[in-house]
Amino acid sequence: MEALLQVRDLDKHFGGLRACDRATFDVEQGKIAGMIGPNGAGKTTAFNCVAGFLKPDGGEVFFAGEDVTGLPPHRMFDKGLVRTFQIPQELDTMTVLENLMLAGERQSGEAVWRNWLVPWKVREEEQRLEARAHEVLEQTQLGHQAYLRAGALSGGQRKLLELARALMAEPRMILLDEPGAGVNPALVRRLAQHIRELSERLGLSFLIIEHNLDFVRQLCDPVIVMAQGQVLDVGSADDVLSNPEVQAAYLSGQRTT
Ligand SMILES: Nc1ncnc2c1ncn2[C@@H]1O[C@H](COP(=O)(O)OP(=O)(O)O)[C@@H](O)[C@H]1O
Ligand SMILES: [Mg+2]
Missing domain, CATH: 3.40.50.300 (P-loop containing nucleotide triphosphate hydrolases)
Structure with missing residues (x-):
């Protein structure tokens, strides 16, 4: 194969x-x-x-x-196929949940225009993103931190949030x-x-640069x-x-x- x-x-x-x-x-x-x-x-x-x-x-x-x-x-x-990024400082004041929703949203480029024209679609999209974010929170065991601001996370949790943001894509x-x-x-x-x-549970593949x-x-x-x-x-x-x-x-x- x-x-x-x-x-x-x-x-x-x-x-x-x-x-x-x-x-x-x-x-x-x-x-x-x-x-x-x-x-x-x-x-x-x-x-x-x-x-x-x-x-x-x-x-x-x-x-x-x-x-x-x-x-x-x-x-x-x-x-x-997604790559992770460090969470920019501007996102520190947003909650973990909001961080995830934003990561999922940012990519669906054309949808933004469609949603703007058709208001009920906005709600629908938000609900979809929120449901997905909760799934991802569970997968990364960040559920307890959902309403915590990203800036308040420990170093390890912050790394997990970076991974979780990538997971929003269902990669x-x-x-x-x-x-x-x-x-x-x-x-x-x-x-x-x-x-x-x-990797084991979701069959995900990784490519990792590491020293x-x-x-x-x-x-x-x-x-x-x-x-x-x-x-x-x-x-x-x-x-x-x-x-x-x-x-x-x-x-x-x-x-x-
Ligand atoms: N945007 C860029 N402009 C000019 N040179 C770059 C740029 N990005 C990387 N390089 C150069 O390309 C080479 C490879 O860099 P990089 O891919 O960052 O290596 P690594 O990640 O293995 O340390 C280095 O010599 C680096 O200085
Ligand atoms: Mg490098």
């Missing part, structure tokens, strides 16, 4: 710099794939090209068998860019548990290693980390950053 996400010869250049240089990888349905590599390897650039935040200069992206190369983020969101695949950054080890473990549970190799070892298979814009190796965490080429890429990466 073909993979849910297929990235083929992805190129992205910034001036003369080849941030992605024919990067090629797959993520299969239901897998929690990791992406690692030294700083500047092109991981975030590859993510943004896949999720529609950057237009690739070359190559192809297929999602669920469909060519989605260069589609904008809201189209990718509708197709079930098939979620991309996470360094979810463990700045989070203490106990919370990182809990976050890993949540991700695994969501914390314990997290990657615990959670991710396969692990995709990027270096200098290319995919250097793919395999289990233990396999790729024992590859001398991967070790060398990390060492040379450290020297330059």
Whole structure:
């Protein structure tokens, strides 16, 4: 069976710099794939090209068998591929529930106009969003925090809310860019548990960039290693980390950053 996400010869250049240089990888349905590599390897650039935040200069992206190369983020969101973002400060004064409803709403672009013209549709849409938000609260065990302001959440709950906002799309695949950054080890473990549970219960697929190799070892298979814009190796965490080429890429990466 073909993979849910297929990235083929992805190129992205910034001036003369080849941030992605024919990067090629797959993520299969239901897998929690990791992406690692030294700083500047092109991981975030590859993510943004896949999720529609950057237009690739070359190559192809297929999602669920469909060519989605260069589609904008809201189209990718509708197709079930979303990336998470840190919750902007402006949303701190809104409740967890409102944060979720807003995340679900923002994407349904044309619907806004239709709703504006047909007032009863507004109520209907709000009810739909609220029902979905309550489902997501349950899935992420944030139900008790529904009416708490986002700014009052603990660090770990805030990370969960980021994930919950992505879940509003009823996604098939979620991309996470360094979810463990700045989070203490106990919370990182809990976050890993949540991700695994969501994957098992909902059949969700993940692609996760992470520097914390314990997290990657615990959670991710396969692990995709990027270096200098290319995919250097793919395999289990233990396999790729024992590859001398991967070790060398990390060492040379450290020297330059
Ligand atoms: N918007 C941008 N403009 C110019 N250069 C960029 C931009 N984004 C990333 N780069 C460069 O592309 C390379 C890859 O960056 P990035 O994808 O962020 O790597 P990683 O996430 O693996 O650390 C780096 O050299 C970085 O400086
Ligand atoms: Mg990055």
